[in-house]
Amino acid sequence: MLAAAAFAPRLADSRRTADAPTQQAAETPTPPAAEEARAEAPAEAPTPPAPSPAPAAAPEPERTAAFRLAFDNRDIAGAQIAALRNVDQPGCLAACRRRADCRAYVFDKWNHACRLKADAIAFTLNPRATSGLRDDSPLPRAPAGPIAMERYPSRAFPGEGYRIDASEGPQACEALCRDDAVCVAFTFRLDEGVCHLFATTGEYFPNALADSGGKRQN
Structure with missing residues (x-):
């Protein structure tokens, strides 16, 4: 019993001795050089934000064909x-x-x-x-055939035209128009006995006291 009792303090002392390095190691301060290295280490760069998506391209405006003057x-x-x-x-x-x-x-x-x-x-x-x-179309060939006259009985064109002549009747008025390169249509006024020659015409209208006609050429 005495031997066991004597051995117990020694065992306790040996355990304290064995634990001492561990405790000492845990309590060992960090060397100053390591602290300085840790302080001087560059901070980790932040992750840049993801780029914004590119805006959608605007649709091209609809293009319409260009036309020559009428x-x-x-x-x-x-x-x-x-x-x-x-x-x-x-x-x-x-x-x-x-x-x-x-x-x-x-x-x-x-x-x-x-x-x-x-x-x-x-x-x-x-x-x-x-x-x-259309501008990108070739110009058609010009009319070159013989001139023909159309008649529009009991019709009159609006306006006075570019030339007014006394005339014996619709046939004479038609002949005046045929022989004038500027004339494209005529109206003979039965009540006035005059011939109106037109270089361009508006919409004709009914008139019992008039006869009209126009040129055609292919």
């Missing part, structure tokens, strides 16, 4: 792709612009009608027509 007193020979009624000239032009296959249009100013053309082969002389042609 050709008064000109019809166009070519393949017809559509016919419209009860329209004015700006409406006829707009209808052609809306179609990629429309190369030209013809507006009938006496009857408010519109014809759209896929091509334009030749101009024809027609006092009721005003036509338009």
Whole structure:
């Protein structure tokens, strides 16, 4: 018993001795050089924010075909792709612009009608027509055939025209127009005995005291 009791303090002392380095190691301060290195180490750079998505490209504006100035007193020979009624000239032009296959249009100013053309082969002389042609279309050939006269009985064109002559009747008035290169249409006033020659015409209207006519040429 005495031997065991004597051994117990020694065992306790040996355990305290064995634990001492561990406790001492835990209590050992960090060397100054390590502290300085830790202080001088650069801070980690922050992660840059993700770039904003690029804005969506704006849609290109719709392009419309450009047209030459209108050709008064000109019809166009070519393949017809559509016919419209009860329209004015700006409406006829707009209808052609809306179609990629429309190369030209013809507006009938006496009857408010519109014809759209896929091509334009030749101009024809027609006092009721005003036509338009895309800028990128070749100019049609000019009319060169013989001149023919159309008659419009009991019809009169509005206005005085560019020339007024006394005349014996509608036939004489027609001859005056045929022989004048500027004239495209005429009206003879039966009540006045005078002939009105027109270089361009508006919509004709009924008149029992008048006879009219116009030139045609292919």
